[in-house]
Amino acid sequence: MKQIIISETAxxxxxxxxxxxxxxxxxxxxxxxxxxxxxxxxxxxxxGGNARxxxxxxxxxxxxxxxxxxxKIKEELYVVGTWHSHPAGADLIPSSIDYSTMKxxxxxxNSEYYPVFIISKISKEEFSFSIYKLDExxxxxxxxxxxxxxxxx
Ligand SMILES: [Zn+2]
Numbered sequence: 121m122k123q124i125i126i127s128e129t130a131x132x133x134x135x136x137x138x139x140x141x142x143x144x145x146x147x148x149x150x151x152x153x154x155x156x157x158x159x160x161x162x163x164x165x166x167x168g169g170n171a172r173x174x175x176x177x178x179x180x181x182x183x184x185x186x187x188x189x190x191x192k193i194k195e196e197l198y199v200v201g202t203w204h205s206h207p208a209g210a211d212l213i214p215s216s217i218d219y220s221t222m223k224x225x226x227x228x229x230n231s232e233y234y235p236v237f238i239i240s241k242i243s244k245e246e247f248s249f250s251i252y253k254l255d256e257x258x259x260x261x262x263x264x265x266x267x268x269x270x271x272x273x
Contacts, residue, residue, distance in 0.1 A: 123158045124236060124251055124266035130161045131268050135247045137166050138205045138240050144173035147204025149185055151197040156232050159200055163192065167204075177217070178204050201225075203238035203249075212239045212250040214260055226254050236263065 130150070137146050148165035165188045167173065168181025189199060202225065206212060214222065214237070222237050229235050240249035251263040 121253075121261075121263060121265060122154075122156065124161070124263055125158060126161045126266060126268045127152075127163075128268060128270050130164050134164050134203060134238070134240055134249070135242075137164070138242050138247060141173055141205070142208070142242060144175055145178040145205050145207065146171075146173055147178045147180065147202060149189065149199050150201040150203055150236065150238065151189075151192045152200045153196070153198065154200055154233055159236060161200060161236075162197055164203060165189075175207055199235070201236035201238065203240060206239055206241045208241060208243045210241065212241060212248065214239060214252060219260060222252070222254055222260070223258060226258070231256060 130152075137148070140146065147167050150161045151163040151165070152160040153162070154160065165185060167178050168184025170181040170184065172179040192198070202221070204218075218237070218239070225235055234253050237252045238249050239252070240247065251266055253261050253263055255261050
């Protein structure tokens with residue numbers, strides 16, 4: 121499976137956006153670049169000003185996301201997946217709603233350039249996340265080979 125590289129900046133931003141909405145889910149898109157060997161996550165977005173966030177769901181503000189995506193494309197950063205948070209007491213396992221979202225997004229990509237799905241949470245002040253993809257049979261696979269890379273790329 122390809123190597124997933126998360127920039128320090130994207131990592132910190134996810135942690136902040138997680139903490140900002142500690143009583144509800146939050147989320148957004150993941151931006152970066154990919155090839156058959158690796159996938160880099162260099163920025164992430166918020167869910168947007170008009171997003172609807174509850175304890176167990178987040179509905180993205182699509183207008184905000186499409187504007188943000190346009191800006192990122194100017195920097196040659198593309199949507200490489202999505203992320204969302206789970207409440208502190210919950211686990212990082214995709215729910216059935218998460219799974220159907222994954223399947224919907226997956227159809228826009230081909231198997232070599234697949235998107236990734238991050239679920240994060242802050243529990244007892246500790247930030248953690250898991251990364252998933254769908255395999256050829258649309259089964260959920262947890263990605264273990266990822267790393268956080270310091271400044272720059
Ligand atoms: Zn979820």
